[in-house]
Amino acid sequence: MEVIKNFPDSEIVGNIRSGERMDEIIKALYRMHFDSLCWHIMNNSGSREDAEDIFQEVVVSFIDLVQKDKFRGESSVKTFLFSLNRNLWLNELKRKGRALAREEKFEKGQERTEADFGHQLADREGKLAVLNVVERLGETCKKILLLFYYENLPMKDIVSATDFENEQVVRNKKYKCLKQLEQMLDANPILKQTLKNLLHG
Amino acid sequence: MDNFTHNDEELLVQYLDGVLDEHTKAEVEKKLNSDTEFRNAYESLLLTKEAVKQYGLKEKVAGIHKGMMKEMQQAPIRHISSARRAVRYTISVAAALIVLIGSFMLYNFYSLSAEKVFNSGFQSYDLSTARGNEEKESVIAKAYRSKRFDDVVKLYEAGADSSKEAMFLTGMSALELKENSKAISNFKMLIAANQQNNEKLYNDDAEYYLSLSYIRNGDYDFALGLLHKIKDDSNHRYNKKVTAKLLRQIKMLKWR
Numbered sequence A: 001m002e003v004i005k006n007f008p009d010s011e012i013v014g015n016i017r018s019g020e021r022m023d024e025i026i027k028a029l030y031r032m033h034f035d036s037l038c039w040h041i042m043n044n045s046g047s048r049e050d051a052e053d054i055f056q057e058v059v060v061s062f063i064d065l066v067q068k069d070k071f072r073g074e075s076s077v078k079t080f081l082f083s084l085n086r087n088l089w090l091n092e093l094k095r096k097g098r099a100l101a102r103e104e105k106f107e108k109g110q111e112r113t114e115a116d117f118g119h120q121l122a123d124r125e126g127k128l129a130v131l132n133v134v135e136r137l138g139e140t141c142k143k144i145l146l147l148f149y150y151e152n153l154p155m156k157d158i159v160s161a162t163d164f165e166n167e168q169v170v171r172n173k174k175y176k177c178l179k180q181l182e183q184m185l186d187a188n189p190i191l192k193q194t195l196k197n198l199l200h201g
Numbered sequence B: 001m002d003n004f005t006h007n008d009e010e011l012l013v014q015y016l017d018g019v020l021d022e023h024t025k026a027e028v029e030k031k032l033n034s035d036t037e038f039r040n041a042y043e044s045l046l047l048t049k050e051a052v053k054q055y056g057l058k059e060k061v062a063g064i065h066k067g068m069m070k071e072m073q074q075a076p077i078r079h080i081s082s083a084r085r086a087v088r089y090t091i092s093v094a095a096a097l098i099v100l101i102g103s104f105m106l107y108n109f110y111s112l113s114a115e116k117v118f119n120s121g122f123q124s125y126d127l128s129t130a131r132g133n134e135e136k137e138s139v140i141a142k143a144y145r146s147k148r149f150d151d152v153v154k155l156y157e158a159g160a161d162s163s164k165e166a167m168f169l170t171g172m173s174a175l176e177l178k179e180n181s182k183a184i185s186n187f188k189m190l191i192a193a194n195q196q197n198n199e200k201l202y203n204d205d206a207e208y209y210l211s212l213s214y215i216r217n218g219d220y221d222f223a224l225g226l227l228h229k230i231k232d233d234s235n236h237r238y239n240k241k242v243t244a245k246l247l248r249q250i251k252m253l254k255w256r
Helices: A009-018 A022-042 A048-067 A077-095 A101-109 A118-122 A124-136 A139-150 A155-161 A167-186 A189-200 B006-017 B022-034 B036-073 B082-111 B114-121 B139-145 B149-157 B164-176 B180-197 B203-217 B220-232 B244-255
Strands: none
Touching: A009 A022, A009 A048, A009 A077, A022 A048, A022 A077, A022 B036, A048 A077, A048 B036, A077 A124, A124 A167, A124 A189, A124 B036, A139 A155, A139 A167, A139 B036, A155 A167, A167 A189, A167 B006, A167 B036, A189 B036, B006 B022, B006 B036, B022 B036, B114 B203, B114 B244, B139 B149, B139 B164, B149 B164, B164 B180, B164 B203, B180 B203, B203 B220, B220 B244
16 A cells, blocks of 8 residues: 655645544654654653653644644644644653753743643643543443544444444433543543643633 | 433533534523523533543544554664764765855856956057057057057058068957957967067067967867967966966866
8 A cells, every 4th residue: 555655734734624534644644753753852851752652642632733723824734743742742851850951941942833732731641630531431431432422423333333222222321421421520620620721722 | 400400411412412403402502601500511511522532532543653653663763973963064064065166166167258268368468568669650550559450450451561560460459359360360470470580579479369369269279289388488478377277267168
């Protein structure tokens, strides 16, 4: 199969917004930008593993921001990813308590190239906690909720993808799962705030 | 949440999922605008949906990440040491200089012309500085001094004066008039006459200006032969005028 390495920015952003060809686009982001962003982290006190973790978060944050129309295209995708990578890495360095004076200076010398998305990135731990809560949900609940709310599949397709008898049973199960997750999140008001930041910016 | 019923909860989930008919949807929206408790309940559902979407996105990227890392590891990222960076920088600067110098040389090569080389070596012959021009100045010398080059040529061709001075000044006038062949013919005639009589009158001048005439006429080999001869003769009046640059330029003209 032919591997397309370079996509124009407009195609990347357009596909992310419409949710089409997502796998292809994510792979293209890796092929086009991983090396340079990885190099940046490895030359700023990071390891290869750090670079891989951060890049994964960069891609997640980028897709999320594009889908919420917070990437306005004032800078190129490359520049935007670089900013995300830098901010996520600096936050991580601070978190690890080994932010060096050099990085502090580096941080001050940089200007933001797009919208101020700092609060979304800074709350990395809050986001991880939210994901952990979802992770704790039972496998069946996770599957139904993901198929419906993330993959946007219609009920009849979810019936085929699960062992449930019919759409009504799935609908009831989905309702219960959603309410269960809501209660789990309600137990921690800080998580609600993190989600508010993610949802409304 | 005393007033909040199970019915309300189900209604809000259906609104969230976008499955309500237009009428019920409008009712829900009306209540969302007026009832804070109802609105907060909906906000809570939105946040729950957001949590699912965040998890889904993270899972999707994580799934692709593994495969991509396998692909990437075939071309691992290397740390570039500062020494290596300095070498790269030096090579870049050197390459830029080579390109710059090369471009400059190419520009010189292609912008060079016979006329340019001729002009760089040519200086009008000033009769007042020449020897023996005081009392009995010939008609041709007078015409040349007053820059009537056409008249000089006409007078010489009419046989008004056939002296070596007239021969040389006619050659110079032809050169001023850009009549290269005529200039070449006159200078050659003068040099031959000097050889015959074993004299040197105007000989150095004739040789130098003959070489310039050759350049402008495109006879570069003849010009080079003559200029090398002048350069090898330290007593030649124009010895210092024949520079390495002039010889190099003529060779460049020959190559083009």
